[in-house]
Amino acid sequence: MDAIAATMPYELACDQAGFSRSAFYQWKAWGEEGYQPYADFLEELRAREAEAVFLMHQDLKAAGVSGNINAIMFLLKARYPQHYSETVRQEHTGANGGPVQVQTIPLPVFGPNDPLNHFDHAQEEPDTSGDDDPGE
Numbered sequence: 001m002d003a004i005a006a007t008m009p010y011e012l013a014c015d016q017a018g019f020s021r022s023a024f025y026q027w028k029a030w031g032e033e034g035y036q037p038y039a040d041f042l043e044e045l046r047a048r049e050a051e052a053v054f055l056m057h058q059d060l061k062a063a064g065v066s067g068n069i070n071a072i073m074f075l076l077k078a079r080y081p082q083h084y085s086e087t088v089r090q091e092h093t094g095a096n097g098g099p100v101q102v103q104t105i106p107l108p109v110f111g112p113n114d115p116l117n118h119f120d121h122a123q124e125e126p127d128t129s130g131d132d133d134p135g136e
């Protein structure tokens with residue numbers, strides 16, 4: 001719990017403590033379902049995380065006075081992105097804020113009589129009959 005209170009990611013905190021990552025997540029899930037002693041474990045986990053965030057906020061406030069807040073903001077954004085990451089929302093609109101205009105362009109279908117169909121023509125056998133008049 002000390003590593004988590006120090007804002008280490010769960011996986012690294014488990015590794016540091018010699019605790020199985022899968023067991024950690026299973027305990028957390030059982031705690032969320034209210035099973036004991038896992039609910040107590042989850043309560044302790046959340047309390048330690050809240051304590052860490054509280055301390056970072058105090059450090060952030062002090063750092064704001066000196067103008068050096070980058071490291072603390074990095075930790076907050078990395079560890080708690082749902083609360084501290086910046087979200088960019090982009091919307092696309094057409095002219096004057098209207099809907100985007102879409103134009104459909106018909107494309108040729110490569111059928112046997114399509115002049116752009118190079119595939120069927122390439123496989124045709126050359127006419128060797130010597131008769132150049134197709135009307136006869």
